Amino acid sequence: MIPVTKPFLPPIQEYEKYLQGIWNRNWLTNNGPLVNELELKLKDYLGIKHLLFVTNGTIAIQLAIKALGLKGKIITTPFSYVATTSSIVWEGCEPVFVDIDRATCNIDPRRVEEAITSETSAILATHVYGNPCDVEAIDEIARRRNLKVIYDGAHAFGVKIKGKSVFEYGDISTCSFHATKLFHTVEGGAVVTKDPELLKKIAFLRNFGHDGPERFAELGINGKNSEFHAAMGLVNLNYVDQIIQTRKNLSQHYEKFMPAFQGVKPFIAENVGYNYAYYPVIFDSERMLVDVVETLNKNWIHPRRYFFPSLEDLPYVHQHARCEVSDSVSKRALCLPLFDTLTVEEIDMIFRIILRVQNN
Numbered sequence: 001m002i003p004v005t006k007p008f009l010p011p012i013q014e015y016e017k018y019l020q021g022i023w024n025r026n027w028l029t030n031n032g033p034l035v036n037e038l039e040l041k042l043k044d045y046l047g048i049k050h051l052l053f054v055t056n057g058t059i060a061i062q063l064a065i066k067a068l069g070l071k072g073k074i075i076t077t078p079f080s081y082v083a084t085t086s087s088i089v090w091e092g093c094e095p096v097f098v099d100i101d102r103a104t105c106n107i108d109p110r111r112v113e114e115a116i117t118s119e120t121s122a123i124l125a126t127h128v129y130g131n132p133c134d135v136e137a138i139d140e141i142a143r144r145r146n147l148k149v150i151y152d153g154a155h156a157f158g159v160k161i162k163g164k165s166v167f168e169y170g171d172i173s174t175c176s177f178h179a180t181k182l183f184h185t186v187e188g189g190a191v192v193t194k195d196p197e198l199l200k201k202i203a204f205l206r207n208f209g210h211d212g213p214e215r216f217a218e219l220g221i222n223g224k225n226s227e228f229h230a231a232m233g234l235v236n237l238n239y240v241d242q243i244i245q246t247r248k249n250l251s252q253h254y255e256k257f258m259p260a261f262q263g264v265k266p267f268i269a270e271n272v273g274y275n276y277a278y279y280p281v282i283f284d285s286e287r288m289l290v291d292v293v294e295t296l297n298k299n300w301i302h303p304r305r306y307f308f309p310s311l312e313d314l315p316y317v318h319q320h321a322r323c324e325v326s327d328s329v330s331k332r333a334l335c336l337p338l339f340d341t342l343t344v345e346e347i348d349m350i351f352r353i354i355l356r357v358q359n360n
């Protein structure tokens, strides 16, 4: 079976070395030494100032919304994973969906501007497939209209714009370190900000609001992560450049088939240092996508419709205006298998099947 992704697992001995230390210290969680070490190494690797390691990428978004004190309406993208929208609703705010750009699949800044009202408090945009949003346009609109910006960078680990980390944009960026993501800690995530005050606040929020054992500075939640998860991150971080290089090679192999493919790929700007987190293709029609998926499944190949459905369709959101581009793209987008141990022969087979169905 060829799945859409397989979690990366490092040599077990390297993980075991960290376990010995955990057993010696008998310190399993609560801001332990491995969590600290991982945070330092991640900041160094990503080239950013502040980062907090948290439970997962969803809690990261919720902490961001809470820390910024957002109220009312948050302008967001319908073309993302459900966690982007559910976090807004969970924090008692209302998502206002703005359509995406046809070429990049990211939120369209021109439509963001049109959707702003006196009730809008923030913009929450996703770097879809790790491809950065138009961050300069979004940050500029936010400054001018006095809004906060959160970027859901769950897919954007290590991505750069003109050599600068994509996590440096907006008020807060979040990342997911879930097992299926490019860099993982089994479960985990991060909150990134340049603002030291905001960082301090999120550090309180992450730990029940504790300010010392008997004092509470803020309303908090348990957003901490453990030494075991940090250990997995520390081991995997040593492999991440290699992982990205392998995925780049595999993506370039996929690329050879694209001239014959009846469809497109999301556009990635020249100045982006991409991380090859996904290999998405967008078919000309949903009918073609469904036929291809059926045939691939018969051959034990399981790509994933990602993102599908468009998030205006969630049962707990109440937006009547449709986002036509997102609706259309979500029906035709497919992420093809891409993981460390995928082979070029498997890619050949996958694309031979796609082209056979398409030319039938």
Ligand SMILES: *Cc1c(COP(=O)(O)O)cnc(C)c1O
Pocket: 056, 057, 058, 059, 080, 081, 083, 084, 126, 152, 154, 155, 175, 176, 177, 178, 188, 189
């Ligand atoms: C994976 C993902 C999340 C959620 O991250 P978790 O670590 O699984 O909670 C949020 N947003 C996007 C776009 C994602 O792909």
